[in-house]
Amino acid sequence: MESRIKTLDLLHYSDLEQFLKNIKKYNDFKEGKILCKFCNEPITLDNICAILLRKDDFIFLCNKESCYTNYLQIQSENW
Amino acid sequence: MSEELLTIIGLVTSWSLTFAIISIYFLFHPEKVEKWFAIIAKLFSFTSKKVEKIHISKDIQSKLNIYRKEVNKECEGLVPSKTKVKFLNPMSFGEDRVEHHEDKVIIIMKNRKNQDENFVKASLFCVENTLIPNARRYVDPQLMKSVDLQFVKNLIAKVDKAKLNYYIDNHLSIQLENNNELVENINILDLLSERGVFTRILLKVLRDYGLQFFPRPSIPGHYEEPRIFFEKIKEFANKKPGEDINPTFKGKHIKISIIMIGRSAKVFTEAGDVNVSPYMTWIFSCEDKGINSIFLLARDRTIIAAQHIAGLLDLMPERFEMVANSVYSVKIKNKYSLKDRDKKSKAICINYIIKENL
Numbered sequence: 001m002e003s004r005i006k007t008l009d010l011l012h013y014s015d016l017e018q019f020l021k022n023i024k025k026y027n028d029f030k031e032g033k034i035l036c037k038f039c040n041e042p043i044t045l046d047n048i049c050a051i052l053l054r055k056d057d058f059i060f061l062c063n064k065e066s067c068y069t070n071y072l073q074i075q076s077e078n079w
Numbered sequence: 080m081s082e083e084l085l086t087i088i089g090l091v092t093s094w095s096l097t098f099a100i101i102s103i104y105f106l107f108h109p110e111k112v113e114k115w116f117a118i119i120a121k122l123f124s125f126t127s128k129k130v131e132k133i134h135i136s137k138d139i140q141s142k143l144n145i146y147r148k149e150v151n152k153e154c155e156g157l158v159p160s161k162t163k164v165k166f167l168n169p170m171s172f173g174e175d176r177v178e179h180h181e182d183k184v185i186i187i188m189k190n191r192k193n194q195d196e197n198f199v200k201a202s203l204f205c206v207e208n209t210l211i212p213n214a215r216r217y218v219d220p221q222l223m224k225s226v227d228l229q230f231v232k233n234l235i236a237k238v239d240k241a242k243l244n245y246y247i248d249n250h251l252s253i254q255l256e257n258n259n260e261l262v263e264n265i266n267i268l269d270l271l272s273e274r275g276v277f278t279r280i281l282l283k284v285l286r287d288y289g290l291q292f293f294p295r296p297s298i299p300g301h302y303e304e305p306r307i308f309f310e311k312i313k314e315f316a317n318k319k320p321g322e323d324i325n326p327t328f329k330g331k332h333i334k335i336s337i338i339m340i341g342r343s344a345k346v347f348t349e350a351g352d353v354n355v356s357p358y359m360t361w362i363f364s365c366e367d368k369g370i371n372s373i374f375l376l377a378r379d380r381t382i383i384a385a386q387h388i389a390g391l392l393d394l395m396p397e398r399f400e401m402v403a404n405s406v407y408s409v410k411i412k413n414k415y416s417l418k419d420r421d422k423k424s425k426a427i428c429i430n431y432i433i434k435e436n437l
Contacts (some may be wrong), residue, residue: 005161006160006162006163006209007164008139008205009165009186010136010165011167012131013189015166015167016169018169019169019172022172048187050186050200050204052185053182053183
């Protein structure tokens with residue numbers, strides 16, 4: 001059987017600041033202007049769960065279970 | 080040749096042989112190497128961020144791949160892809176970098192002290208990409224979500240039981256809150272998992288169902304049949320000993336019969352011989368009814384009857400083909416006996432396809 005490889009990309013908490021600076025989002029992040037795609041709550045160091053790269057955009061996801069559920073819903077619609 | 084020289088040659092040979100055996104073992108089980116790598120990195124993870132990242136990523140990667148191997152033994156191709164877990168270098172990202180044009184999910188990991196949370200989060204994101212990837216789009220999203228949640232639960236219970244409480248308290252129970260359908264589904268999937276048929280029957284059927292449509296886009300009409308099939312599966316999960324239920328499901332695409340070999344009294348004659356003729360009659364009737372897949376399930380003493388039936392079907396290779404055969408142990412809950420409350424039992428699941436109806 002064909003054995004493909006799927007990559008799971010991780011970003012360490014301590015690299016988040018540098019990452020946000022590189023994508024020019026750090027100031028927005030500090031000012032609380034980056035919002036969770038699903039609940040519109042400001043993304044913080046305490047509640048950030050994942051970052052989705054979609055085309056040229058960055059979508060932020062907070063750690064609420066309801067947001068994870070909504071994320072799954074979006075994923076299934078994209079299949 | 081002196082005795083000392085022979086002793087040295089003997090020692091070198093035995094060491095080389097041991098080294099060769101270990102190397103071959105690791106060559107065929109790379110996930111075990113990763114596991115050891117993760118354990119060693121854990122010991123030194125306080126020394127630097129780099130070592131901590133190695134521990135976090137290898138710990139997750141080895142466990143996901145160990146479970147993938149287990150599950151694919153139960154039913155081939157349920158998780159076709161291996162998982163590679165890697166930390167991104169934040170410096171490789173910039174507004175002008177090509178990586179931005181590639182869709183991906185980046186999961187934020189906390190430090191090593193939060194490895195329970197890291198592992199659960201990574202498992203959830205991994206499963207939605209790797210479990211029956213070509214079929215999941217054709218399954219009702221609510222059912223698929225239940226399957227994913229149960230799969231992650233089984234994964235954690237198998238490879239890292241210590242993290243199970245974290246998963247249940249911080250993720251599963253929150254998902255189940257105010258969602259009665261999900262609660263009912265998970266209860267059923269729990270029963271199926273205990274009986275060893277969550278992967279061997281349910282996921283196999285869903286995988287085969289999806290493969291009939293792949294790679295076409297999914298439409299809501301695809302969701303109906305797996306949903307009705309799941310209702311049928313509930314009958315099996317809730318079946319009481321001695322209760323008879325119709326073992327066949329015949330939909331437009333899912334056409335299966337689950338044959339549970341009954342109590343010993345039904346299968347063995349007074350002389351102790353195996354009597355499988357009622358089961359064979361049923362299997363032949365399945366052939367006439369257009370069923371294309373049969374599952375033989377048996378436990379303990381009746382395993383011999385299932386194997387006997389398999390032997391008879393193997394004599395008709397132009398009509399029946401065995402596609403899976405696994406012996407496993409199941410935990411049988413006996414509420415009437417304190418002694419046998421969680422008795423372990425040996426079970427078998429054999430899957431045949433009926434060639435004429437494919």
